[in-house]
Amino acid sequence: VISVAGNHDCDFSETENKARNNQIKLIENSGADVIDNSVFEICLAVQNEYQKFNDKLNSKTYLKHSTEIFNLYEIPIKDKILQFFCYNTAYMSILKENSHIGKMFMPYTLIPDNYFNESADLKFSVFHHPYNWLSPTNLREFRSHIEEKSDLTFTGHEHEFAKSLKSDLDGNYNYLFEGAVLQDSENQDISGFNLFQFDLTSNKFFIKNYNWGN
Numbered sequence: 085v086i087s088v089a090g091n092h093d094c095d096f097s098e099t100e101n102k103a104r105n106n107q108i109k110l111i112e113n114s115g116a117d118v119i120d121n122s123v124f125e126i127c128l129a130v131q132n133e134y135q136k137f138n139d140k141l142n143s144k145t146y147l148k149h150s151t152e153i154f155n156l157y158e159i160p161i162k163d164k165i166l167q168f169f170c171y172n173t174a175y176m177s178i179l180k181e182n183s184h185i186g187k188m189f190m191p192y193t194l195i196p197d198n199y200f201n202e203s204a205d206l207k208f209s210v211f212h213h214p215y216n217w218l219s220p221t222n223l224r225e226f227r228s229h230i231e232e233k234s235d236l237t238f239t240g241h242e243h244e245f246a247k248s249l250k251s252d253l254d255g256n257y258n259y260l261f262e263g264a265v266l267q268d269s270e271n272q273d274i275s276g277f278n279l280f281q282f283d284l285t286s287n288k289f290f291i292k293n294y295n296w297g298n
Contacts, residue, residue, distance in 0.1 A: 085141050085142060086142060086157055086168050086170065086210070087138055087141060087142060087170075088155075088170045088171065088172060088173075088174075088210050088211055088212055089131050089134050089138075089172050089174040089175075089212065090174050090177075090212035090213075090240060090241060091174050091177035091178075091181050091212070091213075091241070093131060093134035093174060094130040094131055094134070094174060094177050095130050095131075095132070095133055096130060096178075096179040098130075101129075101130075103126055104126050104127060104129065104130070105178075107123050107126050107127055108127065108176045108178065110123075111123070111127075111176055111189050111191075112187045112188075112189065112219070115189050115191070115219075115222065116189075116191040116193055116194060119191050119194065121152065124152035124153065124175065125152075127175045127176055128152060128153075128172075128175050130177075131172075131174070131175070142157075146158055146159050148167075149196075149199045151194070151195055151196075152172075152175075153171065153172040153175050153190075153191070153194075153195075154169070154170065154171055154172065154192075154195045154199075155168075155170040156168070156169055156170070156199055157170065158202075158204070161284065162284075164205040164206070164284045165203070165204040165205050165206075166204060166205065166206050166207075166208070167202070167204040167206070167207045167208065168208045168210060169200070169207065169208065169209045169210065169233065169234060170210045170211070171190060171192070171209070171210070171211035172211075172212075173188065173190055173211045173212050173213040173217070174212050174213070176188055176189065184217065185216065185217050186216065186217065186218070186219060186220070187217075187219055188213060188217045188218050188219065188222075189218065189219055189222050190211075190218060190222060190226045192225075192226055192229050200233045205284060206235055206236070206282070206284065207233065207234040207235050207236075208234060208235070208236050208237070208238065209230045209233065209234040209236070209237045209238070210237075210238045210239075211238075211239055212239065212240050212241050213239065213240075213241050214239045214240075214241060214262060215227050215239075217241070230258070231250060231252075231256065231258040232256070234258065235257070235258065235259065236258070236259045236260075236261070237258060237259065237260045237261065238261050238263065239260070239261070239262050239263065240262065240263040244262065245261075245262060245263065245276060245278065245293050246260075246261070246262040247259070247260065247261050247262070247291065248260045261278060261291070263277070263278060273296060274296065275295070275296035276293065276294060276295040276296065277293075277294055278291060278292070278293050278294070279291070279292045279294065
């Protein structure tokens with residue numbers, strides 16, 4: 085099982101955490117220039133319980149590289165290699181998140197670039213917040229990074245299933261899938277998930293979207 089943190093994995097019981105709130109405002113204004121390990125320590129404190137859960141859920145057998153906001157899992161399947169690039173966009177999540185749209189920042193440049201240059205047959209990028217939650221410049225740069233480094237991208241957060249394919253004139257393709265909500269907190273009849281089946285020999289995949297039908 086591979087997972088990434090989302091805003092609902094954060095414990096906001098200390099709503100007046102001024103140190104964290106101030107760090108988030110600095111990141112919104114200045115980006116990666118104001119981020120180091122001490123900043124991550126403050127911002128990620130709200131995910132302490134999630135990390136304990138994640139450590140029990142995910143085997144470190146396939147964890148190849150890790151930073152404060154990134155995990156790379158490499159899974160061999162017969163003679164094929166799959167890589168999963170997992171980004172923790174929720175490190176700067178806040179309680180009333182709708183006011184945060186278009187302000188978040190993903191400091192992907194702090195992840196060693198050589199992590200992405202190792203050979204694999206299929207590369208996935210996984211992160212919770214879709215691109216539109218990032219600040220405009222960071223959105224453009226992070227999306228270019230994702231499209232360059234991976235073949236398929238999975239996001240969530242907005243609870244609406246969507247799928248798209250982007251290609252460029254250099255022959256690069258990136259499939260983007262936005263997940264539905266598995267358990268809606270306001271309506272128990274709303275539930276959905278996606279199932280993927282990959283044929284690594286023919287380089288084809290099948291996707292099926294399931295929704296609860298009462």
